[in-house]
Amino acid sequence: MSESQREIGRRVLLSEIRKHGRIPRINLSENTGISRATVTTITAELLREGLIEEVTSETPDKDARRGRPKVDLKICGAARLIAGAKISNRTISLELLDFEGTQLANLEAELEKPVFEAEELAQVLAGLVSQLAAKIGKNLKDVSGLGVGIAGIVDASEGFVHWSPSLTKRNVQFRDVLQDTLAIPVFLDNDANLVAMAEKSFGLGQGHSDFIVVTIESGVGMGIVIGDEIYRGTRGCGAEFGHTKVQLEGALCRCGQRGCLEAYVADYALLREAMIAGGARADRQVDEVLEAAKTGDAAAASIVERAGRMFAMGLANIVNIFDPELIILAGEQMQFSHLYAEDVIQTMRKSIVQIDKAPPEVVIHKWGNLMWARGAAAYALENVSELALQGMADHVG
Amino acid sequence: MSESQREIGRRVLLSEIRKHGRIPRINLSENTGISRATVTTITAELLREGLIEEVTSETPDKDARRGRPKVDLKICGAARLIAGAKISNRTISLELLDFEGTQLANLEAELEKPVFEAEELAQVLAGLVSQLAAKIGKNLKDVSGLGVGIAGIVDASEGFVHWSPSLTKRNVQFRDVLQDTLAIPVFLDNDANLVAMAEKSFGLGQGHSDFIVVTIESGVGMGIVIGDEIYRGTRGCGAEFGHTKVQLEGALCRCGQRGCLEAYVADYALLREAMIAGGARADRQVDEVLEAAKTGDAAAASIVERAGRMFAMGLANIVNIFDPELIILAGEQMQFSHLYAEDVIQTMRKSIVQIDKAPPEVVIHKWGNLMWARGAAAYALENVSELALQGMADHVG
Structure with a gap:
């Protein structure tokens, strides 16, 4: 041998x-x-x-x-201790697993602001992982690896953040910053990829080798699983579903380009239109718009309905490209229910290439930040396993 | 062992x-x-x-x-004889390879009509593969496998054609029809996938494990290579780039849906617009429109320019999803040069997610039907190798 x-x-x-x-x-x-x-x-x-x-x-x-x-x-569950963290707009959620993947503890912490210097965010994370470990009487240094999910454009293989809404600067070698501060192995990825990892490891993707996860929060994300692996592209900016264009020179997106799907379905897109229809009320909230649509406000209904049609069109494009077995619509917030509505899915089904075979299954998975954190931990678990095996190769031979 | x-x-x-x-x-x-x-x-x-x-x-x-x-x-080149065929609108192109992949002979034949009954097309192919084999003094039965590329929606693993412009009927178990008629193993796939196979085996995709091929003929096709394998989706209708939507309720496509990329960039789309601008001249040809655009006809220029912008937007969506290392624009006909133009590629580059790293490489590969046929043969070669190994497992043990 x-x-x-x-x-x-x-x-x-x-x-x-x-x-x-x-x-x-x-x-x-x-x-x-x-x-x-x-x-x-x-x-x-x-x-x-x-x-x-x-x-x-x-x-x-x-x-x-x-x-x-x-x-x-x-x-052997006791072999390693693994942590996962999801960095959101105003919160960080953390999960602690043993080597079997059993959940040992979790933590949700408010952030005092949405955007950080990299070193500052690393300090915050170090404190939170210590708190998490303390819940079972352990220390930060007892943790064998930390998975971190962050919004933005992340090159996971390099641990490099091209851009993130959580960081003040572009082009940050954020994994190294985290490892320097925490002094444990860190595995960094785009948060939508970690949702895909969570769905694959213990969610609705179990037993499926190829599927697509679409995440809806304030932006639209995507995770691609092909051949049991997360597909990440070459430079870390694949699966940018929210910035695929659905209209030539269309509505302005937060990214600065025009016609992105997000510019039609994200919360700020709905509010932009609601401001036009509702006069100058800049303080209007998305849930007010959705509520108004339900109670017969024609302008609000038109805004919400078009968002649904644009989302259906985007989803149909994903189906026409991947022809997946399964699409998981995963999101935390009930406020996006209008995008998961049966008539949106039905519009998608009518907009894909028609063959005499059932269209892909679409399932809706509403879950919270802790599930995202568990996905981050599952990612770390995979990598810590690999490190353990490499360690064996070094000393067992 | x-x-x-x-x-x-x-x-x-x-x-x-x-x-x-x-x-x-x-x-x-x-x-x-x-x-x-x-x-x-x-x-x-x-x-x-x-x-x-x-x-x-x-x-x-x-x-x-x-x-x-x-x-x-x-x-051992002499171990097996392999054929590949590409079925086009009015021609069939064939290539004969030995087991090493060396080209032994080829053939291009005119078809008397564009659409066939499955059995009729199988008879035509049987005759042509016999002619091809005869060129080196062999018979149809000496051929160990035939790869066939056909336009349309093909489930390669099942050898099933959901729909093809070359066949009178939908839902044809076309591989079985071919095998019954030719009495040799047949491997059937969508023609764009076989271009991807050709690029991977002996074209510009050599040495790349992940890349995208976009084909432009009268329609727009795509081949996806991920992890050195062609990605085909679940039901055989993935990679339908030409039917991704670029406009909500946009122009009518030949597929019956609205807003497909093809409805803006295919030859019939350009002619549809040219008819409006040029009066009732239904006999106008695409090359006339392209020529008029070059010589200063404002309407023609507008038609061609919008096709380019829509194509750039479609390409940008592919980049935002796959973040590929390489995109190969492969097409036979010079008439689509306006879609390969540098300003189209430049528009695509501006429409993708912007990071401080070079965008994917885009290369243009103009080639003829014989290269498509060689791709079909490469596909057959891969499968015949596998059959040979399976045969060994049966009798060598």
């Missing part, structure tokens, strides 16, 4: 054990095609490393009379 | 040999991490099967004095 085969074997077996929760050695061999002898060798290494543990099998043993209890392997 | 490991090993080594052209056994082991002993066993099987052959190494042998000439392994 060559070195690379051994490393691949460790990765495959650890992932297979994680997938099944509990699994006997013999099934590992059958499921992966790795020989029984090699499974025995590699699982012994993983046991010694403390990444997995043996537990008495829960399945009844036909050969119980032999007196040897059947043994399953499982991930 | 388990059965599945042996099969994986065969696939990895055959692919590695194909990639390198000529390679010594020792490098196969180093490149793939497969042990020297296993490389020896598996390459012996591939040699017995006739899929590869030994040749004297071209690299000078430092140990030549030992008197044992150094040996490389290469794909």
Whole structure:
């Protein structure tokens, strides 16, 4: 068995054990095609490393009379402590997981302002991860890795933020700033990608290898899962669904360009139109507009309805490009329910290429910031697993 | 070594040999991490099967004095004969390759009509593949596989045509019809996917694992390569770039929907507008419109210019979604040069998410139908290789 085969074997077996929760050695061999002898060798290494543990099998043993209890392997929860954080406009949400992915603690903290210097935000995060760890009697340094989801344009592989609404500056090597401050491994990604990760790991994307997640908050985000992996593009600015154009030289977007989907469906877009229809009331809130639409205000209804049609058109474009099995519309806030409405989905279905086969399934998943944070933690868990295996390659050989 | 490991090993080594052209056994082991002993066993099987052959190494042998000439392994060209066909509006183009991918012969035939019954088109193809094989003194039955590219909506994995402009009926299990008539394995795909395959195998996509091909003929097509594989979607109707919407309730498209990109950039779209500007001259041709635009006709210039802006907007949407390393604009006909124009590409660059990093590279690749046919043959080659390996699994064990 060559070195690379051994490393691949460790990765495959650890992932297979994680997938099944509990699994006997013999099934590992059958499921992966790795020989029984090699499974025995590699699982012994993983046991010694403390990444997995043996537990008495829960399945009844036909050969119980032999007196040897059947043994399953499982991930050792205590092996590592993992944190995830989602940085929002005015809050940071955090989740603490063990190595099995079990939720140990969580935390939601208000931010005193929406935009930070990178170093300042790193200090805030360091304090919050310490607080989170303290909830189970641990310290920041006991955490093996932190996943961080941030809005904006993020090159995850480089840990680089091209631009984020949470940071004062463009072009920040933010992962390094975080690692310098927290002194633990940090894994940074665009927040919509981490929603996709959450859906894949423990949400509605479980068991699907290819699907699209569309997130709606104050902006419109997208996560693309292809072949069980998050597709991130070359420079970290793929999946920018909110800035795909739905109108040539259309409405002005916050990004400075014209005709972006966000310029028609985001909260500020609805308010911009409501101001025209409602006179000079600049203090009008989105939920007032939505309420007015429901209670028969024609102008408000027209504003909300067009947002829905534009959103349907954007979604149809995604379907025409990806032809996905599943689209998950994920969002926290009830205020965007008009975009998830059945007639919006129905308009999308009419705007895609028509074949005599059912269109992609569309599911709506309303969830809170803590689920985003759990997605960030799942991302960290994946990377911490990889670090643990690399560590083994270095010293076990 | 388990059965599945042996099969994986065969696939990895055959692919590695194909990639390198000529390679010594020792490098196969180093490149793939497969042990020297296993490389020896598996390459012996591939040699017995006739899929590869030994040749004297071209690299000078430092140990030549030992008197044992150094040996490389290469794909055995004579192992299989592969054909590819591209079905166009009025022509079928065909290419014949050997198992190494060397071009042996080609053929272009006029079609007497643009739309066929499936069985009729299969008969036409059978005759043409026979003619093609006859060019090197072979018969249809000597061909190990035929790749077929056809316009329309094709589920490649099922060999099923949801719809094609070349077929009278919708919902045709066209691969089975072809296999019944030709009595050889047939691999069917959307023609734009086969352009992507051609670009990947021997065109501008070589060495790129992720890129997008946009094809412009009378319609607008797209091929998506992600992780070295063509991404085809779930039902075979992904990558429908021409039917992504660029205008809410916009111009009527041939597909019956409104606002599709094609309804603004295809030849019929330009003619529709030219008819309005030029009076009732229904016989006007696209090249007349393009010529008029160049020579100062304001209406013609406006028509062509808007097509370019709509195309740029569509391309920008693709970049905002995929953030690809490379976009290849591939088309046969010079008549679409206005869409490849530098100011169109420049408009696209201004319409994508702006970061302080260079935008994706855009290259223009003008080629003929024979290149599309070669892509179809490359697709068949990939599948015939797989069939050969599966055959080995059955009888070598």
